[in-house]
Amino acid sequence: GESVGLHLPTLSVQEGDNSIINCAYSNSASDYFIWYKQESGKGPQFIIDIRSNMDKRQGQRVTVLLNKTVKHLSLQIAATQPGDSAVYFCAEKTSYDKVIFGPGTSLSVIP
Amino acid sequence: EAQVTQNPRYLITVTGKKLTVTCSQNMNHEYMSWYRQDPGLGLRQIYYSMNVEVTDKGDVPEGYKVSRKEKRNFPLILESPSPNQTSLYFCASSLSGGLGQPQHFGDGTRLSIL
Numbered sequence: 001g002e003s004v005g006l007h008l009p010t011l012s013v014q015e016g017d018n019s020i021i022n023c024a025y026s027n028s029a030s031d032y033f034i035w036y037k038q039e040s041g042k043g044p045q046f047i048i049d050i051r052s053n054m055d056k057r058q059g060q061r062v063t064v065l066l067n068k069t070v071k072h073l074s075l076q077i078a079a080t081q082p083g084d085s086a087v088y089f090c091a092e093k094t095s096y097d098k099v100i101f102g103p104g105t106s107l108s109v110i111p
Numbered sequence: 112e113a114q115v116t117q118n119p120r121y122l123i124t125v126t127g128k129k130l131t132v133t134c135s136q137n138m139n140h141e142y143m144s145w146y147r148q149d150p151g152l153g154l155r156q157i158y159y160s161m162n163v164e165v166t167d168k169g170d171v172p173e174g175y176k177v178s179r180k181e182k183r184n185f186p187l188i189l190e191s192p193s194p195n196q197t198s199l200y201f202c203a204s205s206l207s208g209g210l211g212q213p214q215h216f217g218d219g220t221r222l223s224i225l
Contacts, residue, residue: 008151032210043115043201043216044154051210089153093210098169099144101154 008087008106015111019077023090023102028071030092030100035064035075038087038104047075047088077107085109113138117202117217124192125225132187132220134202140215142208143185144169145177147198148219154201160185161208192224 013019025033031052036044050057050064050073057064063076073090090102115136124130136143144159146169156169160179174196176188185204189196199221203214 034213036213036216041218043203043218044214045216046213049211049213091154098156098159098167099214100156100170101146103151103153 008104010106010108012108012110013080015080015082015109017080019075019080019084019107021075021077021088021105021107023073023075023105025071025073025090025092025102026100027092027094028068030094032093033064033066033073034091034093035062035073036089036091036101037084038089040086044089080107080109082109082111113215115202115204115215115217117200117220119220120218121221123223123225126193127191130189130192130222132189132200132202132222134185134187134217135183136185136202136204136215137183138204138206138215139182140204140206141182142205142212142214143179144203144214145175145185145187146201146203147171147196148201149198157187157200159208189222192222194224197222197224 034049035047038044048059048064061078065074087104089104093099118133141162145157146154148154155171158177160166202217205212205214
């Protein structure tokens, strides 16, 4: 597949370790946040989301943390697997307004 | 199968030749949107539509047009394409434009404008 982000921040982790991907969002009025995973040659795929009235939400092997004070979002992936290798994007949304995506982070899992 | 379908997947064309990228979803979603993805810039929203006959500009609407005559379709029109519109384009949809509604994305259309 084609590379979609030639200048992305890159995170390399060993298989089985936990991964933490960070995101600084731009609008203090944003009240809905989403993490997407994009594999090479494919469109972004929803992973997990969180509303601004929460500071933590857990899914299967993934956890999202929200710190509104410093406008920071993180995605934690437990027991990272080779299939987790992809580009990860955070996105923010304000009510019925536009969606703003972050620049993305490339996760590389070392077997 | 629930999906967002874009056509074509790849297109090479020349400056000034009008083109349309089609997008169709089979999930009865109200909200649809177009993005372009460029290296180092992430995804940027071009236009979005809250429902039939309702469209709004995103962050980078210049040089693009959209229409939403039917709920399932949201074509992206480049009336006079230029080389700076060479990019990877994604269409997306969600049940509504409200909070708590993540988007479903198509697999992308790679446009090259020579």
